[in-house]
């Protein structure tokens with residue numbers, strides 16, 4: 001495969017790849033399946049509940065999630081779209097690309113997600129609460145949107161130092 005799966009790692013804010021809009025997945029092949037397995041592994045290693053492709057530096061429209069930690073709850077969404085949503089609820093969110101940041105984010109309580117599986121077959125799922133929140137958070141990533149864009153003024157102040165430290169860390173890794 002063209003990208004070395006072993007070298008994939010989770011990238012952190014303010015890496016500019018987290019701000020790009022991702023392109024649709026068009027190849028439903030073994031490479032795609034292997035990539036999603038590697039992403040699930042990285043998500044688990046980071047104790048996360050979701051991971052989008054841009055978070056490993058790949059600008060493709062796909063994410064993986066597991067809300068419970070049980071292997072049978074691994075889910076893969078390729079080319080996902082939120083096709084309906086209802087209600088509004090605030091909850092705390094973190095992000096594997098923003099270590100140390102936890103902020104309150106208002107999201108739809110229920111949403112319908114239309115996506116494709118690893119074979120390219122379309123499916124539709126009705127989600128609510130935590131799963132709906134994860135789907136919205138990960139779909140945001142595919143459009144270059146981070147929880148930083150959705151947090152309120154008090155979190156903006158509270159996270160300032162952590163963000164500055166991440167920015168400094170990014171700069172020193174770059175040079």
Ligand code: ZN
Nearest residue numbers: 094095096097
């Ligand atoms: Zn995230």
